[in-house]
Amino acid sequence: MASGQQWVLVEMVQAFYEAPAYHLILEGILILWIIRLLFSKTYKLQERSDLTEKEKEELIEEWQPEPLVPLVSKDHPSLNYDVVTGFVSAVSGHISEEMNLPPSHKIIVNGKECVNFASFNFLGLLESERVKLKALSSLKKYGVGTCGPRGFYGTFDVHLELEERLAKFMRTEEAIIYSYGFATIASAIPAYSKRGDIIFVDEAACFSIQKGLQASRSFIKYFKHNDMEDLERLLKEQEIEDQKNPRKAKVIRRFIVIEGLYINTADLCPLPELVKLKYKYKVRIFLEESMSFGVLGEHGRGVTEHFGVNIDDIDLISANMENALASIGGFCCGRSFVIDHQRLSGQGYCFSASLPPMLAAAAIEALNIMEEDPGLFRVLRDKCKHVHKALQGTPGLKVVGEPLAPALHLQLENSSGSRTDDLKLLRAIVDYSLDRQIALTLARYLDKEERFLPPPSIRVVVTVEQTQEEIERAAQCIRQAAEKILK
């Protein structure tokens, strides 16, 4: 046996001598590499801690989470809401045939009957008897709720009718309805704009737009409020970026999101210039018209009618039905090419129950009223101008907003430096007015969540039903309050 082994050994040694040099060198390197690997530290793929079970148990014992919510002090000013116990209508309690009684528009707040300068009831349809009757007859036919989303037997003929009517009214191809005003633009933006796309937004955009932007995960670029040069600068910068990488530029979508009438600053957007920028830089425009639908334009069609812009130039118009139409919900309208996409990708549309049919019927009736009487909008515009003029010259308060805007802000001329103190002063003015039967309200914001927090202000809303005398009385009351409290 020993000879056999020796024989093999000799052969091996012979092979060793006969092998070409590169072969030997390669084998030598491999052997050295194996030795190195054997003695080097092992590479850990995952972070496996070296903690023992006992240590883990200790860590679990020790860990203390924060309380679920931080404590809120009992006398936080916003904790106790003003309680509204009713709307006083001229025919309260029963439906009367005679509609020629002047509609009253008082609201009972905290037990006091006041003139309503606080709800966004621009066309006075909250107390309209026609709308209530229509809602009642719809209730008798359909019940209250829809018990399902639009895809699963939640589509009623009233919804289809309302969508058709809105599309016809706004002179677009198609409209789509949401059951909640806030969710409308917040679902529309992420349906089109995804990660990697670019959105140019005005700084004064409202909170629902901000939530839509956050949900879309796109690049957001803010431009200064109503500053077209700033926007053009951003667009030019983007153009330069595009030239560096043309292939990528061909697939990145771009959008501009603006409001017709800004809710935070009560002024108009410069729509004709924006349309020019749209065609120059090839960006799509999304227009949010919650405050201007049913207010601006000869027939109430919003800011496009006001400026005389072709409605097809705007890719998507979104508005909520909770202001001028005095119902609940929201809608988007535009070309079918754009709107139809939301029927499968709008989260607030697909995954949520549809609008209760009585609210849709109320909105249809409100639309009827708007179409029958276009004189309403002129009356509203006159009243807005009147209120704007009447509030000028209030000592210590400045009026923020255009004369056309139905929802104005009254801000302090000289801020005291601290937001809470400012809010206290303004709240005192509101309370003073409530005592004298003028219902006003503070404009509310989430301080920590807003990107560009507007200064504290009082909201003054103009409706079609306020009489001359009431407007004078309100202006007088505010002046007195300001003199007394802001001296």
Add this chain to the structure above:
Amino acid sequence: MFEAVSSFSPNYSCTVSIENVSMGDYQRNYDPFVESFEETPLLVAVLTYMGYGILTIFGYLRDFLRDWKFEKCHLAREREEQKDFVPLYQDFENFYTRNLYMRIRDNWNRPICSVPGAKMDLLERVTPDYNWTFEHTGNVLKDVINMGSYNYLGFAENTGTCADAASECTVKYGVGVSSTRQEIGNLDKHEELEILVARFLGVESSMAFGMGFATNSMNIPALTGKGCLILSDELNHASLVLGARLSGSTIRVFKHNNMQSLEKLLRDAIVHGQPRTHRPWKKILILVEGIYSMEGSIVRLPEVIALKKKYKAYLYLDEAHSIGALGPRGRGVVDYFGLDPSDVDIMMGTFTKSFGAAGGYIGGKKELIDYLRLHSHSTVYATSMSPPIIQQIITSMKCIMGEDGSTLGQERLCQLSENTTYFRRRLHEMGFIIYGNNDSPVVPLMLYMPAKIGAFGREMLKRNIGTVVVGFPATPIIESRARFCVSAAHTREMLDKALNAISEVGDLLQLKYSRKNRHGNEGSDSFSFLESHQD
């Protein structure tokens, strides 16, 4: 076939299980927790994939024909002036919609023109061009049995105390509110509703919002933020996912209803802390639903609560489908298991399903609700609920609680429970594969193959039964299903009629896949269901 209690890995077992959880003296209102998700038969899975493959090939072919103008294109097109803009949609995004969804689109968005009760009236639609456009003929299909609306307790009605009360409220308050809760939209009705909901749930305080979807997407961001951890179930609803994303917290997903997976995530999270910095998490929030509407499964609540207490996490329970539908008193999944409502930190639910209205609520301790009154996005920026809707909820809730002086609520709860048991038992006996818990009124019936989705919906409509079918992307691609929602308004005759029709269609389309014992015989191989239909 596997039961829902499967171990996560061979040597890892959960420290709590539904049998040994000690909750003190509580009354078990349920039989042993029986859920089943029968495995897809192999032949069926293969055929389903083949079906999708053939559809995809045809899809490419049709796209090619449309591009080269051999076939008329019905799709809406971009404006001429905007042709050189970046395209709004990418072609492949809509491939599924254009080529698969379009073929069976007539099963969804069916318009109705009556109360969505146990029976409904559908508007007849015809399509001249294979579902690209629809026309209403003007005919109405009367008295179609409604197995699709979420009408668990039958409160979708236009007569009766609820409708009368809602009418009165409309006359008094009107329909709209036009302001937010914090400004001047807070009616006394809202406060009345919130006190009632708190009493119904057995919690200290509650708050109501105008939309169920928005309740989740607006309040989760108010509760957690950066530095917090959210543990969310695999099959959570889109609103929970959106709310978790908007909050900015880290999200980790655990397997559906799997307690071992959840416990492992909890332990890892507390021991290792935040990724990379290893700082401890500020808080951990577990998101679960009461009944999962696509699976019909019920959350294993005693185990989740035991885990939550052990690891000091917070629990957010979304009872969209289970409130009013489960439990001997209709108080939801907490009542079903006989647990203490104060163990659940945040109880959320919607009013759309069992109460026949719209909106959502959150209930919990007073500090939580006070905080939400100040910091919820909805109270500051969104219009408050409409008064007649509130009245509908108040009346229906009082009815369920028995406070309106009648036993109607209790009767309906019993009727729903009986209907559920009967319906599930009969479908099981017929040999269909049914997912979910024996007590859940949501009954998914597996269809699997894409062609059967369309066929099932249409055949059922021919027999005057309105059903809901779901496919991709709401479900995994091969697990498309028909989903029935049992209601207390369904009488035994209606259910029998529906069951006979389902059995007929099931035979026609060969849907009786189940290999489990029906009448005591165990099918041994995957071809047994074929054999049994060949005679």
